[in-house]
Amino acid sequence: MAKVKLKEFAFARSGDKGDGSNVGVFVTNAQDYEVLKRELTVERVKRHFHAICKGEVTRYEAPNMLALNFLLRDSLGGGGSESLKTDAQGKVHGLCLLEIEVER
Numbered sequence: 122m123a124k125v126k127l128k129e130f131a132f133a134r135s136g137d138k139g140d141g142s143n144v145g146v147f148v149t150n151a152q153d154y155e156v157l158k159r160e161l162t163v164e165r166v167k168r169h170f171h172a173i174c175k176g177e178v179t180r181y182e183a184p185n186m187l188a189l190n191f192l193l194r195d196s197l198g199g200g201g202s203e204s205l206k207t208d209a210q211g212k213v214h215g216l217c218l219l220e221i222e223v224e225r
Contacts, residue, residue: 124223125223125225126220127219128216131147131219132146132148133145137197140195141176141196142192145190145191148188150187153225158189161189161191163180169218170217175195175196193214196214
C-alpha cells in the first residue's frame with residue numbers, strides 16, 4: 122500500500138446544514154470504497170477539522186453510491202447570514218477533506 126491524498130481517487134461535495142456542514146465523499150469502485158470506510162473514521166475526520174468543528178461528527182455510509190457522508194456539527198459559526206466566517210456555508214470543507222492522506 123502507498124500513501125496518497127484522497128483527491129487522487131475520490132470526489133467530494135459539501136455545503137451547509139444550519140450551523141453544521143455536510144461533506145460527502147465519493148469513489149468509483151468497491152475497492153476504493155473499502156479504503157474510505159477504513160481510513161475515514163469519525164475520529165480522524167474530527168481531528169482533521171479540529172480548528173473549525175466544535176461539535177460532534179457523524180458518519181453515514183451509502184454503499185449503493187460508494188460514498189460516505191459526514192455531518193460536522195457546530196462548524197460554521199452560526200451558519201449562513203449569522204456567521205462571520207469567510208466560508209459560512211462550508212463549500213470548501215469537501216476540498217479540505219480530500220487533503221487527507223490514506224493508505225491505498
